[in-house]
Amino acid sequence: MYVAVKGGERAIANAHAWLAEERRGDAAVPELTVAQIREQQRLAVDRVMTEGSLYDPDLAALALKQARGDQVEAIFLLRAYRTTLTRFGATVPLETSRMTVRRRVSAIFKDVPGGQVLGPTFDYTHRLLDFTLAANGEPPAAPVAETPLADTLPGVIDVLNRESLIETEVAPSDAPTPPDLTREPLRFPAPRAMRLQNLARGDEGFLLALGYSTQRGYGRNHPFAGEIRFGEVTVEFEAPELGFAVELGDIELTECQMVNQFAGSKTEPPQFTRGYGTSFGHGERKAMGMALVDRALRAAELGEEVTSPAQDTEFVLYHSDNVEAQGFVQHLKLPHYVDFQSELTVIRAMRRAAAQTKEAALAEAAE
């Protein structure tokens, strides 16, 4: 039987076996444990949890190990697992103002109640390769402040709120239950709750580039980093049979409140507006990119002209998901020879017709 360019079950099984061997690498080098990835590649784990929409550091680390460190592949693994999980309900909204803060900075005031807290940040590191790490250098213990931080730090935005300088964001009591993007399809016009869900699981690189484009004039919205905070927040769940919320545990979270200008209108005095970004774990680049894009997508709602990609809701929301994008781009690897054959027959017929027309014209000219 004719088998060229076709692969059977055995070819697939062999390819998978080879892949597993490649994943392991040189067997003389000790194998990575999931715990090592979870502890020492934590920011990779955080990104997989964020875009995989599942807070589970162990599973995210396992996904990274299985995916040979490929982030999008690991995100895909976690998403596919997430699909199979039973949903018991939704948690109470997180109270991020009660976050146990490890890092909190604001770019709009020199000092803020509770102070600026740098925390574990790359921001002021000199990007010089540290060769002591190549020799497995253990770092010296970090010094500990004599007086610990307050249990909670008030949000910087709240300071602006007192003067009504910034829009308030309080959901009206009759606000509909937020839709669940993972259970229902994206529909337009997409409410902000839907947009934020999409951006929260959206590809970091895509949001980073779009956010960057707004800074360079493609839908500029005058951003200031009002506050960036990272720390632990408590997740609470209200079980219907209990009638009150119980604590499920703490998760690490990054939050970015972007403060943006708004010119106001004839009826509204000028007021600052907001863009919001968040990520599981420590993901400031993602949270900031997301906040810029969230604000850009509010253009229509705020009466701004929609002229740029970052402001175009359909464009952004339909192309932000890297699991969808990787699939459709890479499906071009699948066989397409039936369609290509159809194109071949059409293009050959068209070329034949064109050649005949040309010949006829030449013959006519010769007469």
Next chain:
Amino acid sequence: MNAMTPPVVDDGYSFAFLDEQTKRMIRRAILKAVAIPGHQIPFGSREMPLSYGWGTGGIQVTASVIGRGDTLKVIDQGADDTTNAVSIRGFFRRMTGVATTERTEDATIVQTRHRIPETRLAEGQVIVYQVPIPEPLRWLEPRETETCKMHGLAEYGAMHVKLYEDIVRYGRIETAYDYPVMVNGRYLMRPSPIPKFDNPKMDYMPALQLFGAGREKRIYAVPPYTSVKSLDFEDHPFEIERWEHQCALCGSGDSFLDEIVVDDQGNHAFVCSDTDYCGQRRAEGHEGTGMPEGYLQRQGGRE
């Protein structure tokens, strides 16, 4: 080839992978789709353990309609042994344990990518198409909000203009696959990227036709015995591809042919894209002119 290895069913998952609530949601979307032939129904497409673009829509549709008594056939490019068809068939064997077949007439469900089998489908059979882009107007209008309106108003002039411009520019309609069809005289529909050769098979097909687009989260359907007309003009009637060749293996002159490059001189051979159809014809004693001298040896003698 039809004697498949006995399935090892993975009972760590629900039957056919999806949980029962999800299947009910998808079945409701399918029922709605059947009730409004050719109309795209949004559904809560799930993240599947196979990649988007690999047939997640078709897989979810099949998973929602398949039962223990079904017999499944999976093809890609018309063939049962292409890698992705093998992979999807393996997925369903593992998740359901149902019987699989390569014989079109023995299947109760045929999941396909890019082809409709040459063997005429019968009443009681279901064909599930994997759909990458469900919206027939997408290349003309990228915005979903706009195309929704165009369907609502049956405003399909833009497509006719596109086909007309093809004729003006090239003397013929240059669309070769995913050729737009009008379903039941109402909805413009993408038949999925099947070659236009297969379009006439959809018209008044006795089998139920279901279409699943996972990434785009849409399901649509054509019920049995429903009119499916390829768009054309009175003076430029719809035409299908023709070959000057016959299948080198079975000699068929009226099936869709794949072109194989047989050597580095650019010589070609043509063989049936539908491997089951070709195999059955050869079993009945039909013969083609054969593959070129030395070709099989160069393929490592694989037979």
